Amino acid sequence: MPNYENLLVEEANNILHVTINRPKALNALNQQTMRELAALFGTDYANRKDLTGVLLTGSGDRSFVAGADIKEFLGVAASGSGEDMARKGQDVFFLIERFHRPVIALVNGFALGGGCELAMACHMRIAVETARFGQPEVNLGIIPGYGGTQRLNQLIGKGKAIELTLTGNMLNAVEANHLGLVNYCLPADEARAKALELLQTISTKGPVAIEESIKAINAYYASSDFEAEASAFGRAAGTKDFAEGAAAFVEKRAANFKGE
Ligand code: COA
Secondary structure: OOOOOOEEEEEEOOEEEEEEOOHHHOOOEOHHHHHHHHHHHHHHOOOOOOOOEEEEEEOOOOEEEOOEOHHHHHHHHHHOOHHHHHHHHHHHHHHHHOOOOOEEEEEOOEEEOHHHHHHHHOOEEEEEOOOEEEOHHHHHOOOOOOOHHHHHHHHHOHHHHHHHHHHOOOEEHHHHHHHOOOOEEEOHHHHHHHHHHHHHHHHOOOHHHHHHHHHHHHHHOOOOOHHHHHHHHHHHHOOHHHHHHHHHHHOOOOOOOOOO
């Protein structure tokens, strides 16, 4: 089995259980974790036709993924490589969205920013009752850059997507379920069982039909404009406001934006 620094990976009954394991940072996605997700979905398990599916969750009971790692972001603002970073992140999440077997996100706490985007790139989402969802990037002076401006629209429609993206407000699990952002909202002990039940049902179906269904449903959304998101992210990430927003987060204070 391949070795990962920030992913715990177990295989049982043809189901891959993947846990993002940086609990001290609420499982925030640093570049190492992004590289490992790319390796897992793009190479290590990309040809495993015997798999039924993947169950993706976060370590501990507080967080699925609290976003991209803001502490690493400070360097991005300085280097002017925001657009490139967004494009690379989008590519990792495409590997998940286009994976040949269903990937279910078990959202066991905060799914914010890149965490919400990661959950949305999965084929289905099951929220535990304590989960919270949001795209709080505007609090930092940036925008979602890993597909959030496209997939949030797809899942909950433009009006609510704009509200969440412009306010940075969080949804609780019941609201997320009501809006169709998640497939189910359940108590923690039932959420995993539900995901396994769905995968068990899928395991009895024709594997080629499963793979082709994923491709065909994804094809409906092929006109989404991820490039527009990457360049918009790049512009926002190049501002003084973003440097201020990221510094304010690290220093645990409110940001003082100047619109520059
Ligand atoms: N990147 C890096 N570190 C993060 C992080 C992120 N996205 N989210 C949380 N952490 C770290 C915190 O810095 C803190 O580390 P510290 O103990 O070294 O100070 C630790 O995780 C615990 O977070 P903390 O903020 O103390 O917990 P909380 O319960 O008060 O708040 C959140 C939880 C999720 C509301 C808050 O951490 C938060 O707003 N995180 C950022 C969410 C975000 O903006 N994501 C989008 C990024 S583009």
